[in-house]
Amino acid sequence: MLLRSQHTGSERFADRSDVELFRTIRESPARAETAFRELYSRLAGNIYAYCRCLAWRRDESDDLFQETFARLYESALQGRAVTNVSGYAIKIARNLYLNMQRDKKPTVIIEDDTLSMQDVPHERTEMLELIHMAMELLSDDYREAFFLREFADLPYNEIAEIMNLTNVNVRIRVTRAREKIRGILQPYIAEYEQEQ
Amino acid sequence: MNTSMPQPNDMLHAWIDGELDPALETQFFSLLASDSDLREKLRHMRNIRIEAHKFGATVQPPAEISDRVFARLGFAAPASTAAASHRPALLATFERAWAPVASAAAAAVITAILILGLRNPMNEAATQSLADSRTASPAERTETPSSDGRATNDEHVFTDNTARIPSAVSDNARLSEAQSGPASHRNMRTDGTVRTSAPEGARDNNPLTTERNAETKSPDRPLHTGAIEEQSFSDIAVQGDDAGNASASNATSTPSRSGSDNLAASYTDSGSDGEPTGVSSAPPSWRNPTAETTATAPAAHAMRESPASAGSAPVDTRQYFPALRPSDILPALSVELRGMNTASFPSPTISTSSDPWMQNMAVAVFYTSGQQDLGIEFGQEPFAMHYHGVENGKAVRYEQNLLTPWLLASWRHRFRPISVAGIEPYLTASLGSSLYFWPMARTGAGLMYMPDRRVRFHIGVEGSMLAYPYQQQWFTSRRVGLTYGLSVLF
Numbered sequence: 001m002l003l004r005s006q007h008t009g010s011e012r013f014a015d016r017s018d019v020e021l022f023r024t025i026r027e028s029p030a031r032a033e034t035a036f037r038e039l040y041s042r043l044a045g046n047i048y049a050y051c052r053c054l055a056w057r058r059d060e061s062d063d064l065f066q067e068t069f070a071r072l073y074e075s076a077l078q079g080r081a082v083t084n085v086s087g088y089a090i091k092i093a094r095n096l097y098l099n100m101q102r103d104k105k106p107t108v109i110i111e112d113d114t115l116s117m118q119d120v121p122h123e124r125t126e127m128l129e130l131i132h133m134a135m136e137l138l139s140d141d142y143r144e145a146f147f148l149r150e151f152a153d154l155p156y157n158e159i160a161e162i163m164n165l166t167n168v169n170v171r172i173r174v175t176r177a178r179e180k181i182r183g184i185l186q187p188y189i190a191e192y193e194q195e196q
Numbered sequence: 197m198n199t200s201m202p203q204p205n206d207m208l209h210a211w212i213d214g215e216l217d218p219a220l221e222t223q224f225f226s227l228l229a230s231d232s233d234l235r236e237k238l239r240h241m242r243n244i245r246i247e248a249h250k251f252g253a254t255v256q257p258p259a260e261i262s263d264r265v266f267a268r269l270g271f272a273a274p275a276s277t278a279a280a281s282h283r284p285a286l287l288a289t290f291e292r293a294w295a296p297v298a299s300a301a302a303a304a305v306i307t308a309i310l311i312l313g314l315r316n317p318m319n320e321a322a323t324q325s326l327a328d329s330r331t332a333s334p335a336e337r338t339e340t341p342s343s344d345g346r347a348t349n350d351e352h353v354f355t356d357n358t359a360r361i362p363s364a365v366s367d368n369a370r371l372s373e374a375q376s377g378p379a380s381h382r383n384m385r386t387d388g389t390v391r392t393s394a395p396e397g398a399r400d401n402n403p404l405t406t407e408r409n410a411e412t413k414s415p416d417r418p419l420h421t422g423a424i425e426e427q428s429f430s431d432i433a434v435q436g437d438d439a440g441n442a443s444a445s446n447a448t449s450t451p452s453r454s455g456s457d458n459l460a461a462s463y464t465d466s467g468s469d470g471e472p473t474g475v476s477s478a479p480p481s482w483r484n485p486t487a488e489t490t491a492t493a494p495a496a497h498a499m500r501e502s503p504a505s506a507g508s509a510p511v512d513t514r515q516y517f518p519a520l521r522p523s524d525i526l527p528a529l530s531v532e533l534r535g536m537n538t539a540s541f542p543s544p545t546i547s548t549s550s551d552p553w554m555q556n557m558a559v560a561v562f563y564t565s566g567q568q569d570l571g572i573e574f575g576q577e578p579f580a581m582h583y584h585g586v587e588n589g590k591a592v593r594y595e596q597n598l599l600t601p602w603l604l605a606s607w608r609h610r611f612r613p614i615s616v617a618g619i620e621p622y623l624t625a626s627l628g629s630s631l632y633f634w635p636m637a638r639t640g641a642g643l644m645y646m647p648d649r650r651v652r653f654h655i656g657v658e659g660s661m662l663a664y665p666y667q668q669q670w671f672t673s674r675r676v677g678l679t680y681g682l683s684v685l686f
């Protein structure tokens with residue numbers, strides 16, 4: 001008991017599921033912040049990467065990321081019933097992005113923003129940069145499906161739910177995206193494998 | 197056609213997803229075994245998936261983004277997130293800043309080496325000859341009777357084949373001292389150079405120097421007194437011949453009275469233009485304009501070489517740059533190189549398209565008059581630009597991070613040195629334009645440190661603003677941050 005009392009709030013929530021944490025935010029205002037922090041620590045990486053995948057531009061993806069978690073917290077406070085918090089957060093980000101695109105003024109970027117890989121250890125940036133470069137050549141739909149499957153490691157049915165597509169359609173998109181990326185990266189991958 | 201039989205490609209993707217029907221695994225592996233292209237494809241796709249999955253599992257948002265999220269919800273910044281992401285942020289800052297910091301450190305080290313390297317020969321020269329005379333062992337010293345029969349220690353044979361002027365020479369020099377003041381001792385080496393050293397009196401009367409010599413100097417060590425005292429031995433020999441009949445070999449190997457007289461005369465007697473020959477044979481431009489009298493007057497020369505005086509006064513290194521002939525303007529000019537570590541406002545969302553070595557750097561030439569410096573400065577740095585307008589009836593917004601070369605006229609006021617280590621505060625203001633003819637202004641303040649009369653280090657803060665037009669509207673970009681640099685005075 002003594003040991004347990006020494007645990008931080010975050011550690012006490014560590015063994016709870018995402019859905020339980022999500023519910024705690026509404027049901028226990030005193031522990032809402034701690035529960036949200038735990039949820040944030042679990043989801044932030046994936047959501048951040050997804051926002052970067054969608055928006056590409058740093059300022060846009062950062063705004064998207066902040067807004068996503070603000071909306072997630074608001075939804076929790078409102079007592080929304082959610083069965084898959086991670087998928088729900090991704091869906092919030094996606095809808096926000098689509099709204100952003102709809103409301104966005106036409107913008108011409110003079111200099112392309114080459115994707116910054118500062119968040120990734122240096123030794124792994126080369127291959128990842130190649131993958132990201134190849135992803136830039138994909139259409140938005142293929143890129144998103146590829147990201148959710150390969151980066152976020154979501155099952156096809158969740159991706160289908162997030163993207164409002166059928167399971168078969170998602171599979172087709174992921175398969176084609178893989179083939180395209182493999183085709184683009186084929187010479188580099190051979191080199192990479194030799195180095196490995 | 198069997199529609200239930202999946203294609204190899206479908207089986208491959210299903211296997212990558214971990215969803216391949218176990219009943220099809222045998223068939224799939226037999227296909228793999230027979231098809232090298234399929235094997236290669238599988239390997240490539242697995243590698244892509246592994247890399248992507250690793251990235252997705254480890255990526256974390258930057259600390260400042262997390263802080264913003266929590267601040268927006270009214271929470272304090274998460275300690276764990278901050279702790280986890282501060283280190284990468286520090287590393288990222290280091291990665292961005294290491295180049296300018298390293299260049300500043302390198303400039304400081306080079307300057308320190310230059311200053312110390314140029315300052316020491318003058319001190320060592322004065323102390324070296326004293327050390328030689330004090331510490332030379334009997335085996336290394338050959339005492340030769342002088343013309344009046346007294347044994348002197350003015351002639352030494354050094355193990356590095358360096359010979360000193362015979363006593364007769366010193367006698368003659370003493371005669372010269374009587375005529376023109378105390379001549380400094382001059383040492384002659386068989387490698388064709390002649391050295392001068394501090395006068396006997398000056399050396400003997402300086403306990404500080406004596407103590408230092410006793411501790412550190414060795415007679416075996418070749419003498420080194422700096423460029424200004426060096427003179428070609430062949431030149432001297434010619435002068436000796438002109439004056440009489442001595443040759444260089446006579447002067448060193450057979451210290452005959454006449455030869456040494458002639459040789460000594462070549463050191464101390466005035467030449468045809470009335471200047472002492474030993475010193476005046478050096479090019480006039482070698483002589484320090486501010487120390488002209490010390491170079492020609494033996495007494496003053498000796499005083500300049502005195503260890504006590506040389507140790508306390510900063511050396512005027514202009515004498516080592518004979519090409520820079522003294523003029524009224526040149527000593528007032530300085531060249532400055534500085535780096536800038538500044539942040540842009542608005543913050544850049546994209547990187548610059550080019551990455552030349554000269555960016556965030558400036559080079560300037562300043563004219564100094566009293567406490568005021570006026571100059572022209574050229575530099576190159578990226579300015580983040582966000583601007584908007586209407587094109588073809590549509591609102592457009594542009595963003596760029598343009599590497600902008602600029603040219604500014606600069607004014608700088610240096611305040612009187614504060615008591616701590618002679619550090620001078622300064623204020624500076626500049627006005628000019630980019631090379632695209634966009635107006636630009638800069639202001640700053642900082643501190644200067646002058647370890648040598650030819651070198652200044654400075655560090656400060658500055659802010660600059662660039663105005664640029666688009667569709668008859670003016671937009672601005674600002675940069676604020678740290679600057680550091682090095683000035684070298686002529």
